[in-house]
Amino acid sequence: MRTPRTVPLLATLLVALAASGPQSAGAADGAAPPCARQEHARVPGAAFQQRACLDDLTTSGLTGTPYTDLADQAGLTAKGTRNPSGVPGLQIDGYFRDGSRTNTTHGWNHDSQFVIRLPDHWNGGLVVTASPGNRKQYATDTAISDRVLAQGYAYAATDKGNTGPDFYRDGTRPGDAVAEWNTRTTQLTRAARKAVAARYGKAPRHTYMTGISNAGYLTRWQLENHPELYDGGVDWEGVLWTADGPNLLTSLPTAVALGQGRADADAMYAAGFARGSEFLWPYHQKAYWGLTQKVYRAEFDPAYDRNCPGTSAGSTVDEMLAPCASDAAYDYAARPASVHRAVERVALTGRIGRPLLTLQGDLDTLLPIAADADVYARMTAAQGRGGLHRTYTVQDGTHTDGLYDTYPDRLRPILPCYRDAFGVLTRWVEDGTRPPADHTVERPAGGDVINSCSVRTS
Template sequence: MLKTTRPLAVAAALLMAATLGSTAASAVPESDSIAASPCRVRVPGAERVIGACLADLTTAGTVASGHTDPNDWAGLEAPGTVNPSGIEGVQLDGYFPDTSTTNTNHGWNHDSQFVIRLPKKWNGGLVVAGPPGLREQYANDRLISDHVLAQGFAYAATDKGNTGELIYRDGRRPGDAIAEWHRRVAQLTVAAKRVAARHYGRRPATTYMAGASAGGYLVRWQLENNPGLFTGGVELHGVLFTPDSPNILDTAPAALRAYPKFRDNVPGGLEEMHAAGYPVGSEKIWEFHYRNLWDSLQRTMREEVDPGYDGPKEAGTPFCPPNTITGCDTDYVYADRPAAVHEAIEKVSLTGRIKRPLISLQGTLDALLPITRSGDVYARMVDDAGRGGMHRYYRVTNGTHADGLYRAMPTVVQSMSPCFATAFDTLAAWTRNGTPAPASRTVPAAPEQADRINDCGL
């Protein structure tokens, strides 16, 4: 049914896998279902659906039963993270009609896959999520699904319609692959609401959007553009797309130019990195990001919106020295690209004009999407759009982009997972009970004796 569980490698390999994607597939035995017939719930618009009644919808149960994929969240959480368990219910796996085939889960080789989980004890709410990076529909099972299921929410997640490092092959025009993400979130949200109504006998009273990184970007976009589908949202270090700087296409190339100077002790290298937004205190994780993330992420995103930069090549040339070849990754300057490139970005850009309550979080040591070039900027965009009253922004001291880095820096890094859980509960209380969310602020560093894995000072 799902992909086989491979042995986990070193932290760097885990985070790389968690950011970019994986491919293997296998099957789940029928005996993992408690019963067959009560679990065959139709999903409107889906081309294929399989259902299972499970004794535990959380990862404590679905890893063993094969109804999730641990590779999808590998590297995203700190070792020792404690999640709830024991939530009985129904799981639906399926896909909507689509022409691309990058997602190999279940042996389907079919994109626009989804998972819907319906807990037996339902609180009347629904949570919808899109995966971080270029991952698939199970990527948020630890960060989001386990927590919200334990609160009684139904849960639905999409693979966004395309996965892996070759997403730019999907669609006909620059930006089409990213634009599909928006449609797939809306499509699943509408379908999941109808599924819940049929399964429980009433429609969800509240529907929340939640996500991290690329999934966080989707939360922002949906609350700006599809507010009628959602009650509110919570996002963690969302990717920022804007027609002008800053965005992912100018922060990463700046790091590719400056980091080798810092590494090789060239005068000015450290100052250039800090000037590009990479935070003081994150220096120890720059080498990992240089080798595994900055180049690969910006090449994939660049090929999607600016395929002409490197001519007939697909996604450039990794780690090329500056000014050595035409279309070198390191030489890319977004501000100098033609108007058509900026127009492709504009059609997937954010505006800050949210129309539903939103809680945003970002770690101050984020070295993939520097906070001063990402979360801080979006918060200003929301304020400038006159929507600050429905936005809360919490800057988490010592948080990074992926909690898997905690293994290498346990005395420095704050896990973001418990902060995200607290933020979600805060959003639910804000929108369900009218309990005001605390004012935006910088969350101070946790004391040395604190549990930096499972507690958050938010």
């Protein structure tokens, strides 16, 4: 591992290493002095920020330093994933003002943390993302940051303003915690665009929004509600929220009931779960279904069962993952109008204002594709935005690529398809090369499925 030129993480001091002089680092097609103009690189609106000039901004160079967190990336990518390295530049870590304290990274005990990475060799673009699930700001360093940095993009990520299985305790009204995810992503995008302009001497030519799972939802929401900030996006298995369903609270109760012996396979298929995904059901029963149903039901419908989870999702792993007995009987359609209004606050409409590519695996066993990506494609078409949207179904893909290592003969990682899709998007935006129509990306008979995929062929 290369030793980065790091500086200590001090909670009260803005760290600035010696600048390399007044030369501009803004030339998108030329080299710049190490961390040039770093003294100008500030994140407007941040309550705290610190800079570090690093030899390598990628995971390879940052492993073992405070500037990434491998534990928070667990399970998102397959072993054997090849990533670039050797991208020098400036990293800014910090946080915006926030009253919640679920993110303990750096010992700050402060939410709304962010990371911004500004490579010395800049291509003029900016990629913005947020954390999947209830993870933190470094969660997609391997999946997204490494590759886009090597391509020359600046990169920005946020923890969404609340983290961990008790995220729903943030805010005062049902839906507040998820609504904050949208606000924090918009806030970071605006601040990152200004930080990029300050460091390079010019604003980004193109800004792209992207993300996995919850951050895929945020990608959709941002392109629907703030298209002025972005040029396009790639949504990797984004969560679908609609006020009247489908959403997580309409599909997960059936999965919870299956684990309690109160539902069968036919009920699962009727809820949207794919035939052929049965081998993944035991794992998801233990790792995902109960916890996910419990925390989102607590977020949008806290009055449903105040004794479970009560004031916490649990203090042990078993408690966190165990569903409440009543979750198997949860009937979203029959819940009061106030619950539907809470979801409506964060609901998607399909009215995107910029080009969007959606990728989802046909064996997604947390967000069944029939109740998610397929529905969102119909929503964009109904809003007259089908021309701005493409959906690519990845055959044998599931929600997290880490499961490929357990089932290499049955699954296929989505990451290489995502990387190719990002290139398809940028050519669509920047060169006018229209992407292929919606289709299924079939699993090849051979080859390196961990690192190779083309979404342009079926």
